[in-house]
Amino acid sequence: xxxxxxxxxxxxxxxxxxxxxxxxxxxxxxxxxxxxxxxxxxxxxxxxxxxxxxxxxxxxxxxxxxxxxxxxxxxxxxxxxxxxxxxxxxxxxxxxxxxxxxxxxxxxxxxxxxxxxxxxxxxxxxxxxxxxxxxxxxxxxxxxxxxxxxxxxxxxxxxxxxxxxxxxxxxxxxxxxxxxxxxxxxxxxxxxxxxxxxxxxxxxxxxxxxxxxxxxxxxxxxxxxxxxxxxxxxxxxxxxxxxxxxxxxxxxxxxxxxxxxxxxxxxxxxxxxxxxxxxxxxxxxxxxxxxxxxxxxxxxxxxxxxxxxxxxxxxxxxxxxxxxxxxxxxxxxxxxxxxxxxxxxxxxxxxxxxxxxxxxxxxxxxxxxxxxxxxxxxxxxxxxxxxxxxxxxxxxxxxxxxxxxxxxxxxxxxxxxxxxxxxxxxxxxxxxxxxxxxxxxxxxxxxxxxxxxxxxxxxxxxxxxxxxxxxxxxxxxxxxxxxxxxxxxxxxxxxxxxxxxxxxxxxxxxxxxxxxxxxxxxxxxxxxxxxxxxxxxxxxxxxxxxxxxxxxxxxxxxxxxxxxxxxxxxxxxxxxxxxxxxxxxxxxxxxxxxxxxxxxxxxxxxxxxxxxxxxxxxxxxxxxxxxxxxxxxxxxxxxxxxxxxxxxxxxxxxxxxxxxxxxxxxxxxxxxxxxxxxxxxxxxxxxxxxxxxxxxxxxxxxxxxxxxxxxxxxxxxxxxxxxxxxxxxxxxxxxxxxxxxxxxxxxxxxxxxxxxxxxxxxxxxxxxxxxxxxxxxxxxxxxxxxxxxxxxxxxxxxxxxxxxxxx
Numbered sequence: 088x089x090x091x092x093x094x095x096x097x098x099x100x101x102x103x104x105x106x107x108x109x110x111x112x113x114x115x116x117x118x119x120x121x122x123x124x125x126x127x128x129x130x131x132x133x134x135x136x137x138x139x140x141x142x143x144x145x146x147x148x149x150x151x152x153x154x155x156x157x158x159x160x161x162x163x164x165x166x167x168x169x170x171x172x173x174x175x176x177x178x179x180x181x182x183x184x185x186x187x188x189x190x191x192x193x194x195x196x197x198x199x200x201x202x203x204x205x206x207x208x209x210x211x212x213x214x215x216x217x218x219x220x221x222x223x224x225x226x227x228x229x230x231x232x233x234x235x236x237x238x239x240x241x242x243x244x245x246x247x248x249x250x251x252x253x254x255x256x257x258x259x260x261x262x263x264x265x266x267x268x269x270x271x272x273x274x275x276x277x278x279x280x281x282x283x284x285x286x287x288x289x290x291x292x293x294x295x296x297x298x299x300x301x302x303x304x305x306x307x308x309x310x311x312x313x314x315x316x317x318x319x320x321x322x323x324x325x326x327x328x329x330x331x332x333x334x335x336x337x338x339x340x341x342x343x344x345x346x347x348x349x350x351x352x353x354x355x356x357x358x359x360x361x362x363x364x365x366x367x368x369x370x371x372x373x374x375x376x377x378x379x380x381x382x383x384x385x386x387x388x389x390x391x392x393x394x395x396x397x398x399x400x401x402x403x404x405x406x407x408x409x410x411x412x413x414x415x416x417x418x419x420x421x422x423x424x425x426x427x428x429x430x431x432x433x434x435x436x437x438x439x440x441x442x443x444x445x446x447x448x449x450x451x452x453x454x455x456x457x458x459x460x461x462x463x464x465x466x467x468x469x470x471x472x473x474x475x476x477x478x479x480x481x482x483x484x485x486x487x488x489x490x491x492x493x494x495x496x497x498x499x500x501x502x503x504x505x506x507x508x509x510x511x512x513x514x515x516x517x518x519x520x521x522x523x524x525x526x527x528x529x530x531x532x533x534x535x536x537x538x539x540x541x542x543x544x545x546x547x548x549x550x551x552x553x554x555x556x557x558x559x560x561x562x563x564x565x566x567x568x569x570x571x572x573x574x575x576x577x578x579x580x581x582x583x584x585x586x587x588x589x590x591x592x593x594x595x596x597x598x599x600x601x602x603x604x605x606x607x608x609x610x611x612x613x614x615x616x617x618x619x620x621x622x623x624x625x626x627x628x629x630x631x632x633x634x635x636x637x638x639x640x641x642x643x644x645x646x647x648x649x650x651x652x653x654x655x656x657x658x659x660x661x662x663x664x665x666x667x668x669x670x671x672x673x674x675x676x677x678x679x680x681x682x683x684x685x686x687x688x689x690x691x692x693x694x695x696x697x698x699x700x701x702x703x704x705x706x707x708x709x710x711x712x713x714x715x716x717x718x719x720x721x722x723x724x725x726x727x728x729x730x731x732x733x734x735x736x737x738x739x740x741x742x743x744x745x746x747x748x749x750x751x752x753x754x755x756x757x758x759x760x761x762x763x764x765x766x767x768x769x770x771x772x773x774x775x776x777x778x779x780x781x782x783x784x785x786x787x788x789x790x791x792x793x794x795x796x797x798x799x800x801x802x803x804x805x806x807x808x809x810x811x812x813x814x815x816x817x818x819x820x821x822x823x824x825x826x827x828x829x830x831x832x833x834x835x836x837x838x839x840x841x842x843x844x845x846x847x848x849x850x851x852x853x854x855x856x857x858x859x860x861x862x863x864x865x866x867x868x869x870x871x872x873x874x875x876x877x878x879x880x881x882x883x884x885x886x887x888x889x890x891x892x893x894x
Contacts, residue, residue, distance in 0.1 A: 813847030
């Protein structure tokens with residue numbers, strides 16, 4: 088800055104002075120040129136004047152001294168020559184040439200004839216005077232030189248004076264302002280101009296200082312604004328990066344367009360789904376690139392972006408929309424399009440977000456299929472069948488159409504399951520499904536209702552036509568042979584047929600009728616058809632059972648079951664523990680006890696026994712846990728398990744958990760299952776027994792001997808007790824065949840290390856006969872009648888905690 092200041096200090100006054108100086112010189116030269124023009128004329132005029140005056144003086148001298156000799160005249164004429172500024176003179180006098188002074192050939196001369204004062208020549212025509220004056224050119228050159236030297240001195244003095252004045256008045260304050268400006272420029276914000284001067288520079292200093300103050304304020308504001316802008320830019324950049332990363336990372340495809348629907352951006356997922364790269368389609372109209380069709384009708388679907396730009400609202404694609412990719416592959420998509428607006432609310436584009444829903448739609452179709460179809464057979468399931476049945480009932484009510492329902496229940500299916508296993512049973516069901524489907528019309532509905540039960544809804548079919556179709560189905564199944572490995576089975580089917588017409592009020596009514604008709608066919612000997620009629624007595628009995636379902640449910644909710652017990656005493660060995668079989672009654676709404684055979688069949692038929700069995704198990708286990716003393720502390724509690732409960736895995740898990748949590752030893756609980764239930768669920772029964780026996784529980788097989796294959800199945804069941812069917816025990820004293828059957832069952836049991844229990848022991852004679860045969864236990868009215876469990880506990884001095892009493 089100092090070098091710059093010195094340069095300004097050296098140059099500025101010189102420039103200003105030079106401008107003024109050379110301007111003055113230029114003006115002086117112009118004036119000199121004008122003056123030099125008249126200088127020669129003035130010199131010539133002066134020479135002429137000098138010549139005239141010299142001539143007059145010489146003439147006057149000659150007149151006064153006419154007779155004087157040249158020698159006398161010479162000094163005086165020389166004096167006149169000097170006095171009049173001449174170089175010399177030639178005087179022709181009486182033909183004599185007289186020369187005076189310094190005569191040079193270069194001298195300007197002036198010739199003039201002498202005349203007397205009154206105009207008469209001194210000599211008649213012979214006298215003349217030639218005067219020599221200095222050269223006009225030399226005179227002019229001399230004067231020019233003197234003028235130039237004088238002007239140079241004057242101009243130099245003027246220049247120095249002017250420079251000093253300008254230095255004081257202009258240059259120094261100006262340099263001061265420049266210095267201040269330079270200080271401010273390099274960052275000295277405290278630098279200010281001089282405001283103390285009382286001239287223009289002081290005014291400018293005030294003006295500039297105010298300008299600097301304003302500039303600093305603006306600079307601070309600008310810095311703050313720039314800082315905010317940088318922060319905004321940084322935030323915007325990070326936000327942009329975040330948005331780009333987000334758009335690149337999200338699983339949805341994103342396409343943005345301008346207000347004309349031309350593509351501006353595609354994220355990688357959009358590139359993958361459309362088959363186009365961004366650089367290929369940028370700037371192109373989206374609807375030309377993105378081809379949308381309906382997957383069902385194959386008709387084009389309007390792009391939601393176009394609709395969105397028109398209406399300015401968020402829109403979604405219609406269902407079943409498919410995107411046709413660049414390579415022709417179709418992708419099922421779901422999307423939404425939303426307008427992009429500026430601050431004023433104007434639409435400047437749109438954004439479309441979509442994703443591949445092919446897998447989701449496939450799953451939805453699969454779920455829909457699974458929700459309406461049986462997984463094993465591929466037929467409609469019970470839920471879908473009931474929906475179609477509801478529609479048929481409504482159609483009959485509104486239009487008077489007649490349809491028919493066939494309820495099919497396979498015969499001997501459990502035999503296949505138990506003999507060859509569930510895999511064979513499943514294969515049988517699949518083959519039967521194909522077989523049945525081939526025998527009905529496309530308009531008819533075939534469904535698997537559960538287990539080995541099927542339903543056929545015959546649309547627009549009279550009852551007689553339905554009977555013929557049902558007969559055809561029965562014969563088709565009867566003629567079918569199911570072969571699995573070395574086994575071959577004949578399968579039958581029992582079919583209940585019921586009409587669907589305007590007289591049917593609801594689905595429950597028609598289901599009940601079909602169910603009753605089917606079971607009537609089974610009860611009639613299986614592999615039969617039973618057509619329902621409104622006055623059917625079997626239906627009335629079944630309807631009574633259905634009413635019992637509601638009563639049983641209410642009894643469970645209101646805790647109106649009553650536990651009874653019947654003693655099972657040792658016959659041959661008094662050291663064996665006493666057993667008590669738990670029996671069940673219901674205390675009805677009027678306070679009367681209802682025997683088990685009034686409600687148990689309904690509970691078994693309508694799958695309520697697992698819930699009833701749980702209620703019994705909870706009460707018995709809780710009661711046994713309270714017995715801490717007396718003979719009952721070692722008693723074995725026998726609990727009946729229904730066939731339904733025997734086949735439920737959830738019930739087995741529940742029972743295992745309850746036994747494990749009970750403080751009572753598991754060996755004090757004996758679970759009684761009927762031979763019929765065990766044979767019907769042989770594999771499940773075997774697994775049920777095995778898992779509970781690992782905890783120490785005991786098992787009794789009830790009604791043994793009632794089935795034709797009792798002994799064949801016995802070796803597959805790890806039971807502890809055989810309960811000899813009461814039909815053999817009751818008359819064994821009088822009937823030798825019954826006696827032999829009891830003896831045979833007892834012997835087989837003992838050979839297999841299984842203890843035996845005889846039922847229906849009604850007198851001492853039967854007891855004595857059983858004792859003679861070596862039967863281990865006896866149960867019946869001759870041993871002890873059933874009585875409330877609370878009464879038993881009270882007789883032993885125990886708290887009555889088992890169940891309520893109807894009294």
